[in-house]
Amino acid sequence: MAYWLFKSEPSTWSWDNQIAKGDKGEEWDGVRNYQARNFMRDMKLGDRGFFYHSQSEKAVVGIVEVCAEAHPDSKAGDPRWECVDIKAVRPFARPVTLEQIKSDPRLAEMVLVKNSRLSVQPVSVDEWKIICALGQTAAD
């Protein structure tokens, strides 16, 4: 299983919006960046991801699961743009802030730190475990 990170501005699509969709999940639409799209094409059913709030909050707030593999973005009107569907698995007991991540030397290589603008990105197994521990949340 692979691990990922999905970034969203809470004013556009928040963790609460995601929770409200329940187990049906929701399309991760709106990505118009080739790198991010290519990562979504690599995702498999059951892969896990962090749900990250950018802008004001800047924190990992929950865990999501890929519940549909890449398909055309229904809102794009252009088959080039594909996306996966994700559903909420569980919230973080304690959100892990960008500040915490940046101050932890074990997480210095995270894409979130190195390329803050990429909205969909891979997370290593080690990074996954460290951040779940910081968030006092089960990693499985």
Added chain:
DNA sequence: GCCAACGTTGGC
């Protein structure tokens, strides 16, 4: 609100 970093576009 500003600005740095990055991606995309289009002229040459």
Added chain:
DNA sequence: GCCAACGTTGGC
């Protein structure tokens, strides 16, 4: 195929 100009994102 290069690179300048421009737009967007996201941290501060």
